[in-house]
Amino acid sequence: MILLTRRATFSASHYYWNPAWSEEQNTAKFGRCANRQGHGHNYTLEVTVTGEVDPVSGFVVDLKWLKDVIEHEVLDVYDHRHLNHEVPEFATAIPTTENIAIAVWNRLDAAVKAAGGAKLNRVRVYETGDIFADYLGETAEISGEPA
Amino acid sequence: MILLTRRATFSASHYYWNPAWSEEQNTAKFGRCANRQGHGHNYTLEVTVTGEVDPVSGFVVDLKWLKDVIEHEVLDVYDHRHLNHEVPEFATAIPTTENIAIAVWNRLDAAVKAAGGAKLNRVRVYETGDIFADYLGETAEISGEPA
Amino acid sequence: MILLTRRATFSASHYYWNPAWSEEQNTAKFGRCANRQGHGHNYTLEVTVTGEVDPVSGFVVDLKWLKDVIEHEVLDVYDHRHLNHEVPEFATAIPTTENIAIAVWNRLDAAVKAAGGAKLNRVRVYETGDIFADYLGETAEISGEPA
Amino acid sequence: MILLTRRATFSASHYYWNPAWSEEQNTAKFGRCANRQGHGHNYTLEVTVTGEVDPVSGFVVDLKWLKDVIEHEVLDVYDHRHLNHEVPEFATAIPTTENIAIAVWNRLDAAVKAAGGAKLNRVRVYETGDIFADYLGETAEISGEPA
Amino acid sequence: MILLTRRATFSASHYYWNPAWSEEQNTAKFGRCANRQGHGHNYTLEVTVTGEVDPVSGFVVDLKWLKDVIEHEVLDVYDHRHLNHEVPEFATAIPTTENIAIAVWNRLDAAVKAAGGAKLNRVRVYETGDIFADYLGETAEISGEPA
Amino acid sequence: MILLTRRATFSASHYYWNPAWSEEQNTAKFGRCANRQGHGHNYTLEVTVTGEVDPVSGFVVDLKWLKDVIEHEVLDVYDHRHLNHEVPEFATAIPTTENIAIAVWNRLDAAVKAAGGAKLNRVRVYETGDIFADYLGETAEISGEPA
Numbered sequence: 001m002i003l004l005t006r007r008a009t010f011s012a013s014h015y016y017w018n019p020a021w022s023e024e025q026n027t028a029k030f031g032r033c034a035n036r037q038g039h040g041h042n043y044t045l046e047v048t049v050t051g052e053v054d055p056v057s058g059f060v061v062d063l064k065w066l067k068d069v070i071e072h073e074v075l076d077v078y079d080h081r082h083l084n085h086e087v088p089e090f091a092t093a094i095p096t097t098e099n100i101a102i103a104v105w106n107r108l109d110a111a112v113k114a115a116g117g118a119k120l121n122r123v124r125v126y127e128t129g130d131i132f133a134d135y136l137g138e139t140a141e142i143s144g145e146p147a
Numbered sequence: 148m149i150l151l152t153r154r155a156t157f158s159a160s161h162y163y164w165n166p167a168w169s170e171e172q173n174t175a176k177f178g179r180c181a182n183r184q185g186h187g188h189n190y191t192l193e194v195t196v197t198g199e200v201d202p203v204s205g206f207v208v209d210l211k212w213l214k215d216v217i218e219h220e221v222l223d224v225y226d227h228r229h230l231n232h233e234v235p236e237f238a239t240a241i242p243t244t245e246n247i248a249i250a251v252w253n254r255l256d257a258a259v260k261a262a263g264g265a266k267l268n269r270v271r272v273y274e275t276g277d278i279f280a281d282y283l284g285e286t287a288e289i290s291g292e293p294a
Numbered sequence: 295m296i297l298l299t300r301r302a303t304f305s306a307s308h309y310y311w312n313p314a315w316s317e318e319q320n321t322a323k324f325g326r327c328a329n330r331q332g333h334g335h336n337y338t339l340e341v342t343v344t345g346e347v348d349p350v351s352g353f354v355v356d357l358k359w360l361k362d363v364i365e366h367e368v369l370d371v372y373d374h375r376h377l378n379h380e381v382p383e384f385a386t387a388i389p390t391t392e393n394i395a396i397a398v399w400n401r402l403d404a405a406v407k408a409a410g411g412a413k414l415n416r417v418r419v420y421e422t423g424d425i426f427a428d429y430l431g432e433t434a435e436i437s438g439e440p441a
Numbered sequence: 442m443i444l445l446t447r448r449a450t451f452s453a454s455h456y457y458w459n460p461a462w463s464e465e466q467n468t469a470k471f472g473r474c475a476n477r478q479g480h481g482h483n484y485t486l487e488v489t490v491t492g493e494v495d496p497v498s499g500f501v502v503d504l505k506w507l508k509d510v511i512e513h514e515v516l517d518v519y520d521h522r523h524l525n526h527e528v529p530e531f532a533t534a535i536p537t538t539e540n541i542a543i544a545v546w547n548r549l550d551a552a553v554k555a556a557g558g559a560k561l562n563r564v565r566v567y568e569t570g571d572i573f574a575d576y577l578g579e580t581a582e583i584s585g586e587p588a
Numbered sequence: 589m590i591l592l593t594r595r596a597t598f599s600a601s602h603y604y605w606n607p608a609w610s611e612e613q614n615t616a617k618f619g620r621c622a623n624r625q626g627h628g629h630n631y632t633l634e635v636t637v638t639g640e641v642d643p644v645s646g647f648v649v650d651l652k653w654l655k656d657v658i659e660h661e662v663l664d665v666y667d668h669r670h671l672n673h674e675v676p677e678f679a680t681a682i683p684t685t686e687n688i689a690i691a692v693w694n695r696l697d698a699a700v701k702a703a704g705g706a707k708l709n710r711v712r713v714y715e716t717g718d719i720f721a722d723y724l725g726e727t728a729e730i731s732g733e734p735a
Numbered sequence: 736m737i738l739l740t741r742r743a744t745f746s747a748s749h750y751y752w753n754p755a756w757s758e759e760q761n762t763a764k765f766g767r768c769a770n771r772q773g774h775g776h777n778y779t780l781e782v783t784v785t786g787e788v789d790p791v792s793g794f795v796v797d798l799k800w801l802k803d804v805i806e807h808e809v810l811d812v813y814d815h816r817h818l819n820h821e822v823p824e825f826a827t828a829i830p831t832t833e834n835i836a837i838a839v840w841n842r843l844d845a846a847v848k849a850a851g852g853a854k855l856n857r858v859r860v861y862e863t864g865d866i867f868a869d870y871l872g873e874t875a876e877i878s879g880e881p882a
Contacts, residue, residue, distance in 0.1 A: 001579060002539055007571040011275070013160040013187040013229075018350060029351060031358060037229035040160040040187005042275050048575075053543070053583075056459060057470060058535035063572060064472060082160075082184035094352035098296055102347070128158070128189050130301040131357060134342075138295060142347075149833055150869040165644060176645060178652060200837070200877075203753060204764060205829035210866060211766060241646035245590055249641070278651060281591040281636075289641075305863070307748040307775040307817075312497060323498060325505060331817035334748040334775005336863050376748075376772035388499035392443055396494070422746070422777050425504060428444040436494075452716070454601040454628040454670075478670035481601040481628005483716050523601075523625035569599070569630050606791060617792060619799060682793035686737055690788070718742040719798060722783075726736060730788075 003121055004060040005048040008070045010079035013040040014095040017084075038082060044126040045074065045104060051118030061118045069115075073107045093142045101125040101135035102142040109137070150268055151207040152195040155217045157226035160187040161242040164231075185229060191273040192221065192251060198265030208265045216262075220254045240289045248272040248282035249289040256284070297415055298354040299342040302364050304373035307334040308389040311378075332376060338420040339368065339398060345412030355412045363409075367401045387436045395419040395429035396436040403431070444562055445501040446489040449511045451520035454481040455536040458525075479523060484541070485567040486515065488549060492559030502559045510556075514548045534583045542566040542576035543583040550578070591709055592648040593636040596658050598667035601628040602683040605672075626670060631688070632714040633662065635696060639706030649706045657703075661695045681730045689713040689723035690730040697725070738856055739795040740783040743805045745814035748775040749830040752819070773817060779861040780809065780839060786853030796853045804850075808842045828877045836860040836870035837877040844872070 015038045016030035026034040033039070047070055051060045077087055083095040089103045105123045112120045126132040162185045163177035173181040180186070194217055198207045224234055230242040236250045252270045259267045273279040309332045310324035320328040327333070341364055345354045371381055377389040383397045399417045406414045420426040456479045457471035467475040474480070488511055492501045518528055524536040530544045546564045553561045567573040603626045604618035614622040621627070635658055639648045665675055671683040677691045693711045700708045714720040750773045751765040761769040768774070782805055786795045812822055818830040824838045840858045847855045861867040 001577040002542065003575040003577075004539055005573050005575070009275070011186050011188050013185045016352070020350075029356075032227035035227055035229075037232050038160045038185060038187070039158050039227040039229065040185070041158050042189045053537075053539050056461075058457070058537035058540045060539050060574075062470075080179035080182055080186040082182075082186065085184050096347075096352035098298055098347050098354050099352045101296065128156070132299050133354075134297040134299070136295040136297075148871040148873060149836065150871075151833060152867050152869070154865040163646070167644075176650075200831075200833050203755075205751070205831035205834045207833050207868075209764075243641075243646035245592055245641050245648050246646045248590065277595040279593050280648075281593070283589040283591075285589060303863070305774050305776050307773045310499070314497075323503075326815035329815055329817075331820050332748045332773055332775070333746050333815040333817065334773070335746050336777045374767035374770055374774040376770075376774065379772050390494075390499035392445060392494050392501050393499045395443065422744070424448040426446050427501075428446070430442040430444075432442060450716070452627050452629050454626045473668035476668055476670075478673050479601045479626055479628070480599050480668040480670065481626070482599050483630045521620035521623055521627040523623075523627065526625050569597070604793070608791075617797075684788075684793035686739060686788050686795050687793045689737065720740050721795075722738040722740070724736040724738075 001050065002053055002060055003048050003050050004063070004066075004118075005046050005122075006063055006066050006070065008045045008047070008067070008075060009042060010045070010075050011040060011042050012078050012081050012083050013038040014083040014090070015039065016094050016096065018094065038084070041127050043078075043100070045070065046122075046124040046126075047104075047108060047120070048122040048124075049112060049118040050121040054117075061112075061115070065115070069108065069111045073111055074104055077107075089142060097125050097127045097131060097133040098135075099142045100127075101133040105135045105137060106142065148197065149200055149207055150195050150197050151210070151213075151265075152193050152269075153210055153213050153217065155192045155194070155214070155222060156189060157192070157222050158187060158189050159225050159228050159230050160185040161230040161237070162186065163241050163243065165241065185231070188274050190225075190247070192217065193269075193271040193273075194251075194255060194267070195269040195271075196259060196265040197268040201264075208259075208262070212262070216255065216258045220258055221251055224254075236289060244272050244274045244278060244280040245282075246289045247274075248280040252282045252284060253289070295344065296347055296354055297342050297344050298357070298360075298412075299340050299416075300357055300360050300364065302339045302341070302361070302369060303336060304339070304369050305334060305336050306372050306374070307332040307376040308378055308384075309333065310388050310390065312388065332378070335421050337372075337394070339364065340416070340418040340420075341398075341402060341414070342416040342418075343406060343412040344415040348411075355406075355409070359409070363402065363405045367405055368398055371401075383436060391419050391421045391425060391427040392429075393436045394421075395427040399429045399431060400436070442491065443494055443501055444489050444491050445504070445507075445559075446487050446563075447504055447507050447511065449486045449488070449508070449516060450483055451486070451516050452481060452483050453519050453522050453524050454479040455524040455531075456480065457535050457537065459535065479525070482568050484519075486511065486545060487563075487565040487567075488545075488561070489563040489565075490553060490559040491562040495558075502553075502556070506556070510549065510552045514552055515545055518548075530583060538566050538568045538572060538574040539576075540583045541568075542574040546576045546578060547583065589638065590641055590648055591636050591638050592651070592654075592706075593634050594651055594654050594658065596633045596635070596655070596663060597630055598633070598663050599628060599630050600666050600669050600671050601626040602671040602678075603627065604682050604684065606682065626672070629715050631666075633658065633692060634710075634712040634714075635692075635708070636710040636712075637700060637706040638709040642705075649700075649703070653703070657696065657699045661699055662692055665695075677730060685713050685715045685719060685721040686723075687730045688715075689721040693723045693725060694730070736785065737788055737795055738783050738785050739798070739801075739853075740781050741798055741801050741805065743780045743782070743802070743810060744777060745780070745810050746775060746777050747813050747816050747818050748773040749818040749825075750774065751829050751831065753829065773819070776862050778813075778835070780805065781857075781859040781861075782839075782843060782855070783857040783859075784847060784853040785856040789852075796847075796850070800850070804843065804846045808846055809839055812842075824877060832860050832862045832866060832868040833870075834877045835862075836868040840870045840872060841877070 016033040163180040457474040604621040
């Protein structure tokens with residue numbers, strides 16, 4: 001089994017807020033992350049695909065193609081954006097690291113499938129160097145329903 | 148000459164906008180950074196002091212004290228905040244990496260001087276792993292006057 | 295499947311020594327690590343949990359809670375300590391990277407289980423940037439019985 | 442289950458070229474990597490083994506031994522070399538990150554098996570900080586047959 | 589005094605060889621680096637400029653402009669190239685880390701001067717994470733004259 | 736002006752203790768670092784030299800020679816050692832990061848001078864990724880006189 005991974009980064013704002021709760025409840029649960037002025041991170045993304053090594057090229061997938069897919073499907077939508085206000089999937093789901101990993105998977109999975117040959121294996125999202133989430137697929141929807 | 152440096156991190160939102168300019172001028176100058184929804188970064192701060200090594204303790208300064216000063220003077224004000232909207236010095240100055248470095252110096256200099264013995268030597272601010280500014284003092288005000 | 299990981303660090307001393315062996319045997323097996331004056335490392339710990347994403351919070355677990363558990367169960371006992379002399383599980387087991395990973399798992403597993411909802415998935419311990427061990431559970435005791 | 446990993450680095454040149462194709466086809470597929478003057482990387486290798494923790498030593502394997510095996514079987518052949526021209530397995534296979542991971546596995550597997558007790562679990566090769574391949578075994582030959 | 593730094597990377601091949609010397613002399617001096625098949629590195633470049641912070645933009649220089657200058661003046665010439673065979677300044681000078689730092693300075697200095705306002709302050713080149721050279725200007729020619 | 740830097744690492748134990756003080760005074764000043772069981776770190780050393788670039792070799796100094804000097808003068812004495820108990824200069828000086836930087840300078844300065852041509856410019860010591868000291872020479876003795 002062979003896995004190929006490409007890393008990418010984006011910078012974005014977010015905050016944690018459940019509109020069904022009072023200000024006190026949100027602050028009790030989310031602490032400083034509940035500040036609705038927002039704060040931000042340099043997110044690092046690791047996208048892993050698995051497949052056969054093509055005997056002609058030595059590639060599982062063309063990394064230039066994978067880079068373009070990540071840029072087009074994810075970075076163009078997330079980078080230099082406010083995740084809560086500008087990214088559709090976070091209109092109704094809290095942009096936690098876990099939910100971002102699931103959302104990135106959902107954005108990439110169709111494009112990787114459409115290309116044929118390789119499959120998405122894992123999406124890792126680092127919020128900081130000390131916190132990261134891995135999503136390995138199999139559930140279709142991101143969780144968290146603040147609205 | 149001996150220098151002692153302590154690193155710290157904070158996560159914050161910002162955007163670049165000069166209110167004297169039109170939307171077109173701001174976008175032409177600042178690109179995606181002009182998006183007033185804001186975006187964010189994990190900033191890394193390096194605070195360097197210089198002085199004599201105390202023959203009794205082997206310290207230039209007590210690093211626990213320096214950590215507390217950085218937390219109280221900078222992190223409590225900047226971390227998990229929107230720099231443009233919540234930090235006083237950026238009400239009238241654009242929160243570029245350069246201006247953040249100068250502002251952090253200004254926040255720390257008085258406290259270091261008040262403690263006696265050591266002097267602030269340099270403040271480095273990383274906006275990402277690929278971009279950083281160093282301020283070495285001698286000017287009192289941060290630049291950029293959008294208001 | 296979703297995994298959430300939190301990193302933490304501690305600084306500790308250790309040495310490798312099997313009291314059933316002679317000085318020569320210990321040195322032959324453990325090299326410079328057999329020096330009983332001890333030496334030390336900045337250890338980095340990665341604690342990974344797995345579970346469902348809570349639809350209300352978007353969390354697998356509350357990372358603030360996980361940080362507190364790691365601090366209370368591991369860092370308070372290991373940080374700025376001599377592992378051989380001050381940590382109970384290494385009174386009778388050699389504090390190799392492998393055994394530290396197992397011991398950290400054992401220290402965290404009960405607390406994660408008690409909280410309900412998520413399960414410990416992996417403990418990774420970096421002794422240096424070039425050496426690390428992963429423990430994925432299923433054995434209850436740490437190995438190595440020097441005493 | 443316990444895994445132990447050792448990291449190592451080597452610096453080498455390579456290029457991507459399929460001799461069955463024209464210059465145009467190679468450039469279309471491989472872009473700047475098709476430049477036959479070659480270019481190079483600081484490769485980072487992570488070699489992971491799995492096994493029982495020896496109750497006498499606390500080791501899965503002796504890391505000094507593992508380091509020597511990596512140096513002898515891989516670094517002595519790859520470091521400061523041109524992979525296409527000086528390493529036998531790349532005479533007929535393109536030295537992509539995927540193929541290097543498989544080739545390193547094939548170089549190490551016999552030595553680890555011969556030592557007994559532990560098994561090779563994974564070989565990760567970083568071409569840069571942003572690109573890496575993982576090979577987990579089970580296929581004997583590296584892919585890519587330009588010749 | 590304020591300094592602003594931008595990091596960039598390139599991957600290239602090189603070797604060390606003085607044509608005035610015999611094979612034995614080259615190997616005695618340069619060791620494995622004298623292998624004329626070449627080997628390569630992921631080089632990291634840090635380009636530092638100094639100047640006044642523009643009160644209108646908060647910039648010392650526009651980082652997008654600086655990125656473009658580095659790409660056009662350096663990366664387009666060095667990246668995915670064999671430094672000895674494809675880069676003019678290394679036709680007659682050995683591409684050591686020191687000489688690369690000087691050569692990058694010489695490539696950037698005119699462009700930075702032409703833009704006005706800021707001055708080049710330092711060029712740092714990392715050959716690996718463990719080896720780097722800093723050039724701070726004032727000498728016009730790179731050293732090493734193998735030809 | 737050209738600077739060349741080589742990085743090296745060592746793992747060692749230490750503690751902070753002034754024998755002229757009571758246990759209470761030591762704990763008040765040094766906190767957890769006063770634990771005389773000791774704790775340890777992976778120290779990273781950066782040794783910077785400055786000089787002319789030799790026109791024949793393109794070298795400021797031979798990095799292989801510099802590596803050997805660092806290993807012989809510093810690593811052989813500090814690595815896998817307890818600094819307080821096994822390194823002569825810390826019998827009477829507290830092994831703070833500041834004092835280690837000065838001590839490493841003193842160990843290297845004579846050897847670099849003896850070689851001729853280049854001069855020691857800076858010694859940086861990282862105790863962790865977040866704390867480092869730089870020594871730039873000019874004072875001959877390390878400070879701190881616990882004995």
